[in-house]
Amino acid sequence: MKYRLITLLLGIFLSMTSWAIEPPTEVRAVDVPSDDGSEGIQITWNPAIGSTAYRILRREAFSADEPTEIGEIPADQAEHLKDGRLRYIDQTTQIKTAYVYQVATSTDDSDDVTATSEETAIVKAVGNLFHRKKSWILVFIVTFTALTLVFIQLARSGRKMFIRNISALDAVEESVGRATEMGRPIFFIPGLQGLDSPATIAAINIFESVASEAIQDQTRMVAPSFDPIVMNVMQSSLKEVCTAAGRPDMYSEDDVFFVNDRQFAYVAAVDGMIARDKPATVFLQGYFYAESLILAEVAHSIGAIQIAGTSSDTQLPFFIAACDYTLIGEELFAAGAYIKKDALQLGTLKAQDLVKLLLFGLMVLGGFLVVLDINWILNLFSTTL
Amino acid sequence: MATLGTLIGIALTLCVFSFLYKDNPFYTFAEHLFVGLAAGYSIIVQIEDGFIGTIWQRLELSIHQGKTTEMMIILVAICTGLLFFTQFIPDVSWLVRIPFAITIGYGAGFAIPYTVEQDIFKHVYSTIRFNETQSSLKDNITDLLNQGESTADLQLQFKDSGLVLTPKAEIKTLKASRKWEIRDRLQFTINDSQVNQDKLNQKEMPDGLKLAFAKAGFELSPTTKIKIWKHDHRWQITDNRTFDLRRLNGKLVLDEQWVYTVKREMKPKETQVEVLNVYVDFFHRGGWQVFNMCLIFVGVICTLTYFFFSVEHRGVVGGISKVGVIFIMVGFGAAFGNTVMGRVSLLIGRVTFLIKAIPSLFGG
């Protein structure tokens, strides 16, 4: 009897307190997406009426120990999601450790009446396998690759590929011929970046095609290089060219050599060589920095034809101004295929153009929609990750 | 020692400059010295940072920490590195292609995704992004906005975010309160008696002017500065925004007009907090800005057209790409002209060196 009374009173008391303040409901904890696990776990919950702040409690699952408070956050400072829920991100998590969370209310008034929510499901902070914000970049790359493959197939099947003429490259033959007449060497400067830069590969392609023409006319190709690996590659390609042309005697390791890997030491040396050897033609292909103009001007000063091309948009203006012929922008990457008339590679140019067209369309449409305040195309291109 | 250093410095500087006249023994000397020296420097760097720093120390560390995988990785790398030397052994010389392959694969593999992100997506985005955010307000002023009139605290809120709102501003609620349009204008004339010009020239804020601003409903903050342009009759009053005052037949005239659109929307970041972004609406932006944006857009489109390889540049395409060439040329000319300044300063550097160094040799 007595016990009943106590329990009853207790029950009433309890119910009153719990009536005084509701616990946060629908507490959910999920791993933060698109991270390596170090971003932690995000906890979301419905705000509880009358609560001025929330305390986040955490304990390791499968362990008996009491939940510990990992953070307290005032209600007005908590992140409000658009569905009215609140969010807290726990970044103190250990990777792959299982946790359960609770959110407790707390109020300013001294008699600290708190209501604690139910425990969340077990959650771990794990590294994710895909970065959601990058999906459109993936789509773009896949499309590009697919188109490239398609056009390679088309080219294999013998489809003719039209490529507009690139005026700067029509000068190659003439320049080689000139060198032959004057009996002077051709200088080829493959830029100041390593083999890991696409521009350098493009340059090597051009080198090959030029060399094969020059070797046939028995004109010497001289390639002072900035990067040892590039030097090696060019040596081997020149060797191949010579053997292919049936003139292995034309190959000399001293024509393709390493000069220096310090920018202006390289420039100083190359300037000196140009001034002394007086080449008939100077090719400046690849990636260049400030030295571009020095090289071009020195080449001009000894009356050599300069044929330039670079993927550095800051140096293009100087080549345009100082050189006789310049490959503008991406013409550099097209050049190799263009001179060799290599069907497959020309095919990839087609693919490249198609992608360009695609971007073209998306920009026009997207721009138009943005003006009408419809932003979804715009947001495809948003790179704020 | 110091004098010797200066002496060498001067001598070598002159040697290099002499190349401008023509190639000569002095330059050739300096050139070869430079080549050798630079290579020598690279040797030190390679030994210290390369052999010791990159290879030996990490190998040693991994060994004595018992990190076998790390150790294996480094060893494999070293082996591939050694393959460079196979080029001198005819039979296996092809093995040198393996380090090539790694370097190239590495380059290509990195180039693809990052160029897409940095050079394509970023540029396209900023080209078609016609509605740029001007500033953002706190979320909790929506009801203030909904009242449709510019109250004192609304003005305050705007001021906090560096914008101006006068009491006369008209606020329209569009599209079920997800969007507001605010048309506002700050305009007044002051006859000269109120503003003592000497005061303006003393960079003080004249009371008359303060008064005039107050009348127009814009409290200038105490940090207000006055800037005077050299040719008279013009003052610029810099507050958290800038007003341009000009003298027009004996009166100071100030006229600023602007239209904001306030929009609720998500932040681009994954945090889904709701913010109010203040846009200067595309059509209500100054016609000049509209023009510029369109010009950039057109420019990009046309210049891109120039790069189409698979079509003959005739007819429409030819026309468009011609326009593209115009942009390219203007851009290049500008870049060229803009760089002169930087290059000159390099020369100035050397010249000042010579001018300071040569006297110092004679104890000057």
Add this chain to the structure above:
Amino acid sequence: MIQKLLSLDRRWIFLIIAVVVFVPAILKIPVPVSTISNSTQQLYDTIEGFEPGEVVMISLDYGPSSMAELQPQLTALLHHCFAKDLRVIGINWAVFDSVLLGQNEFDRVARLHGKTYGPDYCYLGYKPGGLPNLLDMGKDISSVYPKDVHNKSLTDIPMMKAIKNYDHISLVVDLASVGSPPFWINYVYGRFQQTLALGVTGVMISELYPALDAGQIVGILPGLLGAAEYEYLIQDANYTMEGGDGATGMGIQSFLHVALILIIVFCNIAFFIDRRNRSNIA
């Protein structure tokens, strides 16, 4: 005659350039600044607003090759800081080459203002490590720089006792000829909300205005022009008697631009006359 002008030997142009650069440099012909560009004014006002004893950190991220443009900026800034009794920390975050340049200039200007190493200013120099260093300085400067350039432990440097990290630094100025500004902006401003200003070469300036508009930085000094403007401001306020290289340098820059424009104009006139003659003959 016209033909000669059109096919003029490059060396004549070189000669003109040389004269235009050397003569003003030797005679120290300064070009007074007429208007102060906003970006400079803003930086000046920021420093002007500081109380004595506040700390300014200057990072010298430029090599000897761009010294001409940025050293005058450094000098002007130092004059201003020391005259206002601010305490200055010098570092080289990105570039190793300019440690000596910076150190000497610090000592020189400090001497002019009767400041002593240790209590009033110190120079920490260069530490390899790149980006992590920037971030670590947000936690604890001495974790990046246990010692200064004189190999003196930071704990023995009086002013550094009170300065643990960015919280104790009122302003960071990055004088850059390399790509360092984005890092300072994105990480030091972005993560630590550190008040930030820049001094950059004339070529870099236009890419950095957006940061100024976005309020990420409180001011930019644009190349020699910026230096000259700043010199004008501090001389106007009698913070220093010393005439700076900025004005001279800017003078040289101006003269050379003028010369270049004239050359181009003349050669075009000649070009047109020549063309008309030809068409007349034909």
Add this chain to the structure above:
Amino acid sequence: MKRQIPIILCSLLGFCLVVRYFIPHRLSQDFESTVNDWVRILAVFAFVIGLGSLIRVHLRRIAMKVSHWQYSIVVFVGLLLMPLAALVDFVKTPNQLASLPANLTSKLQNGPLSATVRQALTEGGLSLPPVVTVESVGKRWKIQEQRQQFATDASSEIITQLDQGKIDTILRQKFSVRDLQLPESIEVTVQSKGRRWLLESGALWYLLTHQKQILTVSRDTTAAYIVGPNPVRSGDLPVYASRKFSKQGSSVNWLFLNVYVPLDATMFSLLAFFIASAAYRAFRARTMDATLLLLAGVILMFANAPLLANQFWHSIFGGLNFLPDAFPTLVKDWILQVPGMAARRAIQIGLALGAISQSLRILLGIDRAWMGE
């Protein structure tokens, strides 16, 4: 096989790296850093090849007595100068760490360091690791520290403390248990790099690595001292730090500042002349395009010359109040930021497409130029 293997390797690595970009997981980050190291190590070997080529070329010039062969000797002089300077710095023993009373030399014999010497050294202001062995090298003694390493479980407190650059008391105990002296936290600087921390104090370094809740503590640097052969005037034996072959020594620095920098900077400054001669040639109104180039260029130069943009401009057009202030600068910025920007963007987009296409050609194995085909 001589063709396939390299191509397959190349494509494999390339595509893996492309995929990696989309995977935030730590494993993929590790993969990236591994590949980075790999290529960095390759570069070191490549440099040897390059150096070989350089030496070969100049030796040959000297041997063949080709024109200007004498200068090739200069190259070798330069080539040797820098490493020699570095050697000089290396030999010139760096700053003295402490000094040891000469009479203690008798106490220095191979084996563990005697207590008296240790005491003397610590009094000399040298913080020594707990376990050190002495080894006589000719007339010198090398005080070599024994490597220590121990693993312990890491509580999250310890980690958070370390991240804040502090040392947790528990951790401190864990050190003392293994009688590794860890001075008061003020004297210990903690550098945190990701999941690794470097505890540094005087001559003591501890590297802490955290994996799978286990904290591995290891000494990754040996603090080696050499007790000098020639007693200085005071009769004491100077104690020096072990030396390092470095580019930051005084002699190297001297060479760098007095020989290298002048050459480098002057070479760079030649641009001022060449940009002028290039402008003189290129900026002629031959064609429509050239005219545009010319105009844009001249306008920019005008605006960039304060003398013209300010004084000159104001003296001529200052009266025209309807023009906005600093008009030349406005025009300049407009050209750069509107038409200039447009062209730049388009070119960069184009270049990007070109580069991607080029990279695909390589990874798909249709561009084999790099194999010399």
